[in-house]
Amino acid sequence: MKDEKVCMGCGVRLQSDDETQIGYIPDNHNMIWCQRCFRIRHYNDMTEIVQDAETYQVKLSMIRNQEALVVQIVDLFDFGGSFIPELHRYIGKNRLILIVNKIDLFPRSTNWQRVTDWIRDAYRQEQLFPEAILLTSAEKGFQVRETMEAIEYYRQGRDVYMVGTANVGKSTLINRMLQAASVDGSDLTTSPYPGTTLDFIQIPLDDGRYLVDTPGLLRKDRMTEWLNPAELKLVVPSSRIKPKVYQLQAKQTLFLGGLVRFDFIAGDPQSFVCYTSNRLLIHRTKLAHADQFAKKHIGGLLKPPMNSEHGIKWRKEHLYLPSDKVDIAISGFGFISSGKKKAEVAITVPEQVQLNLRPSII
Ligand code: GDP
Incomplete structure (x- = not known):
């Protein structure tokens, strides 16, 4: 060197x-x-240039041996892709605060208490017990002050490790905090592409301790990792999502662009609400015609993918929806809310894309 x-x-x-x-x-x-x-x-x-999962794990496990506060940032729009496998091992006995970012993309009618409860449950299952869960928009500067106060309150004179998978908005949040604290000369690179922060970066705090920005783990299973920029533009929302309501009968199908297919197989007629990027086109067709429709139109009318030579491998999951309202969350893509009636549905997504069923947050 x-x-x-x-x-x-x-x-x-x-x-x-x-x-x-x-x-x-x-x-x-x-x-x-x-x-x-x-x-x-x-x-x-x-x-x-990417840091593989192994290098990342070695680096992250250093935290276990420090006395520190760990702050994890997750992207509410890509909750599955925000997950860091084995996080509880890396942080050891250290306290954890959770920052749930990008809430500006969600409708105003979102039930934030339900979001918090659902996340707390999901974390409990991973043996993680955050001291606090804050809902933020780093981009809009929403709840940044409160985040800083929570960090100050829980760190109790210790270093702070900021962790998160790539693209959750960690750099944007740190920048916001630095701006709010009027610290000069620290302008971290933020970017719409994943993996900007490659190594540990230490930002001095006023008591001689550090705020440590750790590299973002690149998760190959995230939708944002394999879509090209033109496709990302259609899929990743850049403004608050406007819900699209579909009153469906059994044996009808929705195509959400060409990446997600939703078949309503059986059940009473009900409305399904799609929360996806406002730029994404949704098409309704009959289930009986859906295979043919897909063959003809994926890569054309149904975008993304941008052309029919996409080579995507698909995964189909059957779901039996309860009479309570639930969301089928498609990581990095959006979610579909059910009506309050039982239904059998099938959802087809690219193989790597994660699906989560959660209590409806709207
Ligand atoms: P990092 O890889 O976790 O450091 O993520 P970045 O800070 O580079 O942000 C990744 C992308 O998410 C960029 O395009 C940001 O503009 C965007 N982003 C960050 N925070 C927010 C937010 O609160 N809301 C929205 N809508 N986008 C955000």
């Missing part, structure tokens, strides 16, 4: 030895950004 300086954007050591590795800057360049962060900032171009 020729240079011990760190990148202003992602915190990795700058080096000029190997262009394929993290922290690369061309020789003789007095740059404060690694080439990768520079490109992201100026051209929205992400050079493919």
Whole structure:
């Protein structure tokens, strides 16, 4: 390593030895950004350098041996993709605070108490017991002050480790907190592409302790990892979701773009409400015609994928919906709310995409 300086954007050591590795800057360049962060900032171009799960785990397990407060940021819109396997092992006996981010995308009628209860339950099942659950929008600056107060309250003079999978909004939140605290010279790179923060970056706190930004785990099973930018534009919401209501009879099918197929197989007529990106087109057809419709239109009328040569492998799940209102959450894509009637449905998604059934949050 020729240079011990760190990148202003992602915190990795700058080096000029190997262009394929993290922290690369061309020789003789007095740059404060690694080439990768520079490109992201100026051209929205992400050079493919990723930290594998194994490296990530080694790094994260260091936290177990520290006396620290762990702050996990999750993306409410991609809850499944926000999950860090085995997190309870990495954090050891340290306290945990949970930041549930991107709530600006959800309708105003969302029942936030139900969201919190459901998340608390999901975490309990993973042997994780957050001291506090805060609902934030890092982008809109919503609940940032409250987050800082909670961190200050629970850290009790300890270091703070910020953890999260890539793209949950961790950098955006830290930036917001730094702005709010008026700390100069710390402008972390944020980007619409995953994996910006590559190494631990320490931000000094006023009592000699640190706020430590850890790298984002890249999860290959997230929808956002394998969609191309044009497809992401249709799938990832950029503004508050407007619900789309469909009064369906049994034996009808909805296509949500070309990535999600929802078959209402049996049950009384009822309305299903789709909460997806406002840019995504939804088509209704008869179940009996759905196979043919898919063959003809996926990649064309039904986008994304952007063309019919997509090679996507599909997974179909049968669900028996109860008479209580539930949401079928499709990680990174949105959710479908049932009516209050029992129903048999089938949902077809790309193989890797996670489905969650939860009590309705609206
Ligand atoms: P990181 O990889 O976890 O550090 O995530 P970033 O901070 O780079 O954010 C990833 C993407 O999510 C960027 O496109 C951000 O603009 C977006 N983002 C971050 N916070 C929010 C939020 O509160 N709401 C919405 N809608 N988008 C957000």
